[in-house]
Amino acid sequence: MREFDYQRAHDVSGAVALLGADPEARFLGGGTNLVDLMKMGVERPARLVDVRELPLDGIEASEDGGLRIGATVTNSDLAAHAEVRRRYPALAQAVLAGASGQLRNMATVGGNLLQRTRCGYFADVTRPCNKRLPGSGCPAIEGEHHNHAILGASGHCVATHPSDMGVALAAFDAVVMYETPDGPGTSPLADFYLPVGDTPHLETALPPGALITGVTLPATPVAARSRYRKVRERASYAFAIGSVAAALDVRGGVVRDVRLAFGAVASRPWRAHAAERVLAGAPADAATFAAAADAELAAARPLPHNGYKVTLMRNLVVAVLSELTSELATAAPEEATR
Numbered sequence: 001m002r003e004f005d006y007q008r009a010h011d012v013s014g015a016v017a018l019l020g021a022d023p024e025a026r027f028l029g030g031g032t033n034l035v036d037l038m039k040m041g042v043e044r045p046a047r048l049v050d051v052r053e054l055p056l057d058g059i060e061a062s063e064d065g066g067l068r069i070g071a072t073v074t075n076s077d078l079a080a081h082a083e084v085r086r087r088y089p090a091l092a093q094a095v096l097a098g099a100s101g102q103l104r105n106m107a108t109v110g111g112n113l114l115q116r117t118r119c120g121y122f123a124d125v126t127r128p129c130n131k132r133l134p135g136s137g138c139p140a141i142e143g144e145h146h147n148h149a150i151l152g153a154s155g156h157c158v159a160t161h162p163s164d165m166g167v168a169l170a171a172f173d174a175v176v177m178y179e180t181p182d183g184p185g186t187s188p189l190a191d192f193y194l195p196v197g198d199t200p201h202l203e204t205a206l207p208p209g210a211l212i213t214g215v216t217l218p219a220t221p222v223a224a225r226s227r228y229r230k231v232r233e234r235a236s237y238a239f240a241i242g243s244v245a246a247a248l249d250v251r252g253g254v255v256r257d258v259r260l261a262f263g264a265v266a267s268r269p270w271r272a273h274a275a276e277r278v279l280a281g282a283p284a285d286a287a288t289f290a291a292a293a294d295a296e297l298a299a300a301r302p303l304p305h306n307g308y309k310v311t312l313m314r315n316l317v318v319a320v321l322s323e324l325t326s327e328l329a330t331a332a333p334e335e336a337t338r
Contacts (some may be wrong), residue, residue, distance in 0.1 A: 001038050001039055001041075002044045002045075002046075004038075004048055005046065005047040005048070006047070006048050007047060007048070007050065008049075008053065009050060009051050010053070011055075012056070012090050012179050012211060013182075015027065015051050016179055016209060016210070018047075019129050019209050019211070020083055022046060024045055024247055025045055025046060025047040025049055025198055026045040026047075026048055027048045027110075027198070027211060028048040028049060028051065028052070028113035029051055029072060030052070030106075030108045031106065032099070032103050032106050032111065033056075033107075033114075033115040033116060034228075036116055036161050037123075040123055040124075040125065042116075042122065042125060049132070052070075052108070052210065053072075054070045054072055054169045055070075055215055056073075056110075056214060057068035057073050057074075058073070059073060059076075059077075059078070059083070059084065061211055062216050062217075062269065063227065065219035065248050066216060066217045066219045066220070067074055067083060067088070068082065068177075068212070068214055068215075068217075069084075069109055070214045071110030071177075071211075071212045071213050071278075072108050072109070073108065073109045074105060074106065074107065075099070075104035075107045075108070075112065076095075076101070076104040076105045077108070077166075078092070078109060079092045079095040079096045079104070087224050088168070088217060088220075089223075089227070090168045090171065090172075090175055090227050090228040090246070091165065091168040091169065091172070091217075091226075093227065094164040094167060094168040094228040094243075094245060095164065095165050095168075097164050097230040098163070098238065100236070101236050103105060104179060109212075109214070110211075110214075112163055113123060113163065113165075113169075113192070113215075114204070114212070114316060115162055116131075116162075116165060117131065117160060117161065117162060117202075117267070118160075118162045118239055119140060119148070119159040120140075121138070121140050121143070121144075123140050123222055127139055130156045130200050130201065131157055131159060131200045131201050132201070134199070134200075134201045136181070138155070138156055138158060138160065138200075140157075141158055141283050141303065144305075145303045145304075145305055145306055146234060146305045146308075147160065147239075147306065148303065149265060149266050149306075150266075150297075150300040150301060150303075150306060150307075150309045150313075151262070151266040152195065152263050152267060152268070152299075153196055153267065153301065154196045154198065154200070156196060156197070156198050157200030157267065158197075158303065159200070160264050160265065160266060160267060161193070161263075161264075161266065161268050162264075163263070163267070164228070164263060165232060166189070166245055166268075166269040167228070167245045167261050167263035167269045167270075168245040168261070169215060169217070169263065170189050170245070170270070170271050171247060171259040171271065172217050172218070172220050172226075173188065173189070173220065173259075174189045174217050174218075175185075175187065175215045176188075176189060176206075176212060176214075176215055177214045177215065178206060178211060178212050179213070180210045182200075184213070185210070187205055187206070188332040189215075189269070189338065190271060191205055192204055193205075194268075195267075195269030196267045201269075202333070204239065211230050222249045222257040222258070223247045223259065224247075224285055225247055225248055225327075225328065226246060226259070227245075227320055227323065228244070229243060229244050229246075229316060229320045230243040230263070231243065231312060231316060232315050234256040238295055240262055241309065241312070242264050242312045242316055243262065243316075244260070244261070244313070244316045244317055244320050244321045245259075246258070246259065246261075246317070246324060248321060248324040248325065250325055250329075251281060253285075254283060255279045255280060255283075255288070258279045259276070260272040260275050260292075260296075260317070262296075262313060265309060265313060272292075274292075274295045274299075275293060275295055276292075278291055278292040279292045279321075284321075284325045285321055285325075289317055289322060290314065293314040293318060296316065296317075297310050297313060314316060
């Protein structure tokens with residue numbers, strides 16, 4: 001590991017100034033991803049600016065009736081928060097599905113959004129990787145790729161984004177808040193992650209030197225009837241091979257409102273807009289759910305060893321939406337028609 005300086009920031013403007021003064025500096029939150037990458041030689045910062053003690057650890061109501069979540073809120077605190085569990089249950093479920101309890105106690109909301117891919121070629125500095133070393137190639141395309149992308153990839157990179165939390169945030173139209181030397185800014189999560197294209201090393205639209213200060217969730221009534229389902233290769237402490245965040249409202253057997261996002265299938269949390277269009281105003285039944293999944297997955301371009309993800313995601317969408325529909329049908333009448 002390269003030797004580095006360490007400095008603790010005491011306010012947001014000071015943190016941004018410290019990073020701006022040193023282009024080789026990095027912000028340090030919980031360190032659950034960055035420190036690992038430093039040990040592997042993937043990240044080699046000259047300075048770490050510790051932002052853990054900044055006053056960004058609150059969860060409060062926003063002006064429109066949604067929630068504002070600070071960037072240094074830990075994953076454990078986010079998942080345990082009463083309003084998150086009540087109004088956005090899929091978000092709490094997604095956070096609890098990720099990592100271990102010890103890691104969730106350290107990991108932060110801001111850091112979760114910025115975590116890097118777990119592609120083995122990216123993590124191995126002895127191998128080429130366009131994300132780590134632009135122009136060097138993507139050996140995953142011809143090599144080990146059973147857990148890589150089937151949507152939105154390119155000939156330059158087929159890695160997936162590892163966040164569970166980000167999938168739920170994508171389903172609920174979250175907005176990322178940040179601070180720059182020129183003042184505050186915001187970015188809808190839908191625009192926050194950049195398409196892979198031929199520049200996979202450019203991952204987000206975050207301005208250089210910007211510090212994520214929080215995430216805003218808009219008031220979304222349908223989110224109260226939501227679920228996150230994660231499929232992985234072992235029962236715990238494993239990254240997804242496919243996941244779905246879904247929220248559903250059904251009235252009279254017809255889909256009134258729906259939110260749907262996929263995880264572990266693309267370089268970013270994947271909002272399933274094509275599937276949502278099929279579902280809107282359609283019968284809430286397994287045939288419709290399968291048709292919606294097929295509409296979204298029509299754009300899939302699997303590699304030789306990850307084609308199973310198309311079937312997996314189709315079945316996962318049908319299962320999760322069917323379960324939500326069943327729960328709504330057995331709920332109190334006033335709840336089911338609200």
